Amino acid sequence: MQGNLYDVLVVGGGVNGTGIARDAAGRGLSVILCEKDDLASHTSSSSTKLIHGGLRYLEYGEYRLVRKALQEREVLLRAAPHIMWPLRFVMPHMPNLRPAWMIRAGLFLYDHLARRELLPGSRGIDMRRHPAGAPLIDSIKRGFVYSDGWVDDARLVALNAVDAQEHGAVVKTRTRLVSAHRSEGLWFATLADNDGVTFEVRARSIANAAGPWVSDLLKDSLNSNTHTRHTVRLVKGSHIVTRRLFEHDHAYIFQNPDKRIIFAIPYEHDYTLIGTTDLEYHGDASKVAISPEETAYLCDSINRYFKKHISPADVCWTYAGVRGLLEDENAENASAVTRDYLLELDTPANEAPLLSVFGGKITTFRKLAEEAVDKLGEALQSPARSKTWTEGAPLPGGDIANADFAVFLASFKQRNRWLPGELAHRYARAYGTRAQKLLGDASSLTDLGEALAPDLYEAELRYMRDNEWATCADDVLWRRSKLGLHLEPGSLDDVIRRIDGWFASSKPEAEPRAESSASATSSTPARTVV
Structure with a gap:
């Protein structure tokens, strides 16, 4: 080059x-x-993992931004239904924070600022009858439910x-x-x-x-x-992950007395993702981490609503990132930027x-x-x-007929009946139609090579290395996948050593295994994978 x-x-x-x-x-x-x-x-790997218009931005008069984001929701959901999918959000009503008429008005705008085809609209719910009400304190009698989307950001x-x-x-x-x-x-x-x-x-x-x-x-x-x-204003957003706090498939959006909102989202099947904070940040953006105060804040926010309380001891994993937001001198705090x-x-x-x-x-x-x-x-x-x-245009692996992941998953499992059900589901979710490329001619788990961690075989490492620029355990366990979260704490260091050793000893292909693209017209020099 x-x-x-x-x-x-x-x-x-x-x-x-x-x-x-x-x-x-x-x-x-x-x-x-x-x-x-x-x-x-x-x-970009430290977000709340949402494809959303930003309901709370309506309070700041950000109608143009919300409309643009709402228009993009369904474009993205169709482009990659394996890594993005609709998600219903429940907002419990707390009369001392925002009146019901204000929430209804905001949700009406949210429903109608952009055209919807894939996502259902909002409605009021009786929390005493809805499954989402079961984990919450008894004083919460009513709430609202609306639609947004989930994304595997990395x-x-x-x-x-x-x-x-x-x-x-x-x-x-x-x-x-x-x-x-x-x-x-x-x-x-x-x-x-x-x-x-x-x-x-x-x-x-x-x-x-x-x-x-x-x-x-x-x-x-x-x-x-x-x-x-x-210029940009640096704002830190931190998240915590706990064992699953509820059994249903809805997410929660909770109002806080400080006018911030906190999400509690089903995560990686066995966990709940909670976040985010918004704090001015003045340090090195590449060396950011959650503070004890942020962890306590997020736990307190959850405990305000759930019957079963959590503490920092219940936190399985944390992550934090710095967002470079467009500087707004009129914004009084980080949340309003x-x-x-x-x-x-x-x-x-x-x-x-x-x-x-x-x-x-x-x-x-x-x-x-x-x-x-x-x-x-x-x-x-x-x-x-x-x-x-x-x-x-679909993203790689997203060319799923009618953006119907359930039908695709059933077909993928039928075609690869030798794959354990959970592993087949993970491959389909992560790689979409390209999961078959990962499998190649394999017809048994033995054909996938050595297992360097539970359900992590050499074939997948090769795919990540040759097609997705993965070069070490951190890339594999926390960005290309979240397999690190599912490992027993005592085994994590050993798995990291084995995966890093595999990368050190394996040799990537001389040329990347890129799919051909009918619309590629560039005269760029030869493609290179690092």
Whole structure:
């Protein structure tokens, strides 16, 4: 790749960066993406895992953002029904916090701001009769139920990267942008891998999708003489995971006296995911962790509603991430900061363009990417600006007939009756129609190779390595899957050693096993998997 010329250099391997790379490559632009760590290793794997409009944003007058997000919900649910699916949310009514008329009005808006085909509307419920009322304190008599969606956020990022590569993009993980400068109408960028090996690429444009580091990149790495008008506010969001707190398949949205809301969501079958906090953050965004105070806050929020109380001792796992939200000087606290995004394009006369992404939320990533490539296409005077394509395009593995996962799952299990039921379900959920590619010609568990952990066979590790840029146990256990959560605490270190040893001793294929794509028209250099 030394010295190769690309139309777009994307910096950042989160959902926005991979979304931009996918969209641009699919429009025929030559693309290279660099990410200093693993895909989705920071903000994009630390979300509340929701595809949602953001009901609470209505209180802040964010009607445009909510409408845009609601429009995207069903687009995404159709694009990847294996990793995204509808979810019903129950909001218990607490008269001392928000009156019932206000909640009904908000839900009416939520139902009607955008067209719905897959998701049912909201309604009031009697908590004494509804299954969701059983775990709650007896004083809660009524509530409301509405629809949003669930997403496996880290897999969403990986699938965008896979699709970008299959449309011709080069994806380089564990590769950071050292510096870049403009000259002769191009960007000259120096990249470095984890071993310190550096190489230079040339690009006609740069898309700065570095999330929490977007402003740092402008200041430290891009010798661009750019005087940006915007910046980001760093906000930490933390989550806890406990053993399952309820048996039904609905999620909860709880109101707190501080006007924040907390979700309690069915998670990985045996667990409940609880979050999130919103705190101003001023430290290193790559070294973020939940605080004892946040853990206590989340436990207290749950205990306000559930009959059975939890304490920090009941927490099985925690995670935290930093969101780079568009700075809003009028927002009094972190919860009120807008989740909308802004794309700033810097195009000095006769110089290569620079597009920077400020803010955003996971639900609107596809629309953000589309608008970003529109702007870049126009700046590059490329016909790509008129070739939008992602709205109706499935993500890898998402080409499931009628977006009906249940029918697909039954067919997959029937075709592979030798697979244990739970393992077949996990493969179908994680990989969709590509689960068959993972299995290859296997007809027994023995054919999948050694089991390095319960239900984790070499065949899946090879698939993750050769197709999804996994290079270590952390990538496998906490991002490409959540298998780490299901391991016995005493066995985790041993499993990590075995998986890391497998990666160290195994050799990846010389060429990635990318699916062909009928719409790939890019002339990007040979595809590479790191």
